[in-house]
């Protein structure tokens with residue numbers, strides 16, 4: 001593997017002393033010692049973490065069983081526990097009056113504080129409402145709700161009675177919702193009359209009505225109220241008005257004893273690479289992993305005000321708004337709005353008003369905010385911040401530096417967290433009290449994660465290298481199956497490299513053992529014998545001040561094997577002239593090298609993104625291949641209308 005190694009070593013940013021001072025893991029030596037123990041004795045290590053992080057009704061007998069080959073991985077066998085008890089009840093004595101959820105509504109400053117005691121009461125009422133309607137352990141329940149506290153309470157109510165929740169992000173269409181309801185066979189749906197986001201109103205109940213029309217599997221729809229719009233349709237035969245039901249319910253509900261390996265939830269992946277997969281997680285392993293990663297990645301402390309501004313409809317919301325923070329007894333901020341509403345200072349306004357100490361967002365948001373300048377950041381006091389997290393995509397060094405220097409004023413640790421819906425929690429991350437940072441690297445493996453880099457033939461490569469990122473042995477947070485399709489589980493993750501879990505991503509390992517995600521394996525180009533991660537070309541492009549975003553794909557090239565095609569959005573007011581095109585070509589040549597010279601540059605109004613903000617490169621690849629007739633599943637695309645515009649611009653360039 002050649003060419004993607006930078007010729008000069010990357011700059012290393014030291015651990016910030018004010019973060020390291022009281023950290024759970026202080027210094028690289030302590031990290032290495034713990035890491036080594038976790039790899040040499042995973043059963044001992046995870047057994048200890050599971051007992052430390054969670055309360056068990058009944059202790060487990062065996063820490064770990066099974067492997068990748070049959071996909072029969074199981075953790076904490078014989079153990080009995082309940083997720084909602086771990087998130088709520090066990091904190092009542094010591095933290096009953098502590099704020100569990102700090103909810104900020106779409107309208108700035110309008111908020112609710114929910115203590116752990118309140119959370120218990122409300123969760124129990126919802127759980128009892130579900131029991132009254134016949135929901136039982138093992139049933140699946142679809143949730144299509146706005147970002148209001150009742151969403152978290154509903155998740156916890158499901159797990160309290162042993163129902164398996166299947167959350168569908170409330171921006172999805174009726175068709176996407178219907179597919180997921182049918183795939184998971186959910187007989188109940190939770191929703192709200194309407195949602196609010198960025199000043200807009202989302203017709204959630206109406207979408208649910210459309211989704212379940214003619215779908216006989218659905219028995220009832222539980223409806224909360226967010227806007228109280230009297231015009232929202234209500235069908236008394238199947239709809240249940242939660243505002244009327246809640247006051248009738250008993251505010252305590254005993255919790256179901258769940259086996260460690262009982263399913264806890266299903267969640268569909270974001271569909272960047274194809275039809276979404278219904279990833280299934282189990283109770284003991286998932287919770288142990290979510291709680292442990294949350295504690296160490298964000299170095300959670302008792303007085304933290306912790307904010308993950310993702311949506312609960314993604315795995316990030318599951319693990320790091322709800323289960324991770326609440327298992328740790330933290331105060332978790334739930335944010336209903338967007339980073340741009342009412343203006344680009346919203347995040348930092350939030351930080352100032354609530355004194356947020358740990359903040360977690362996505363590169364796509366950082367890049368968008370960066371395009372609007374520093375002023376929106378500087379206006380607010382951010383001195384409480386200590387750890388700034390990012391997730392979802394490789395972060396380009398430009399955006400990383402902006403996050404570090406402008407937002408964090410070089411006083412915060414940036415944690416770039418690499419993971420997947422399937423991994424349950426972070427698998428690559430530099431711990432904030434321990435690992436010096438490199439802009440664009442997701443740092444080191446998390447405890448218990450034994451990474452391997454393989455070549456295309458499946459041979460494991462040692463030392464400084466690049467290739468296909470795999471994991472050598474199971475960890476508690478690994479998804480146990482694709483719901484209803486174990487064959488797909490085996491074929492996607494286990495079959496490509498027998499004996500390993502295959503992430504589907506490419507990665508480089510540097511001399512310090514740091515990992516650099518180069519993008520999906522499909523996104524690594526081979527041009528004139530050089531291997532180039534599309535992420536690297538994209539980084540070089542967005543480093544230019546006229547570029548907002550870039551997406552790079554390969555296409556068949558007569559001479560080079562694969563050519564480099566770049567789709568670019570420009571900042572407001574700049575046109576895609578030939579001069580700009582030349583400058584960008586030069587930029588890539590000087591940052592990466594002449595071998596990475598773009599073959600095609602297409603300026604586009606916007607890029608095709610999933611609802612979770614990820615660029616769907618496979619669509620761009622189809623266009624570059626001239627195969628726009630077979631684009632495939634686009635149900636998770638945020639704005640399908642961008643596709644024809646991109647096709648038109650592409651044809652214009654050719």
Ligand code: ATP
Nearest residue numbers: 269270271272273392393394417418419420421517
């Ligand atoms: P699908 O599997 O349906 O194609 P998806 O992979 O986008 O969808 P997720 O599980 O939400 O669904 O995303 C996980 C992927 O996101 C990872 O495999 C990786 O490609 C990317 N990713 C997440 N975090 C990071 C990060 N910090 N650095 C680099 N890549 C990341």
Ligand code: MG
Nearest residue numbers: 269273420504
């Ligand atoms: Mg994936």
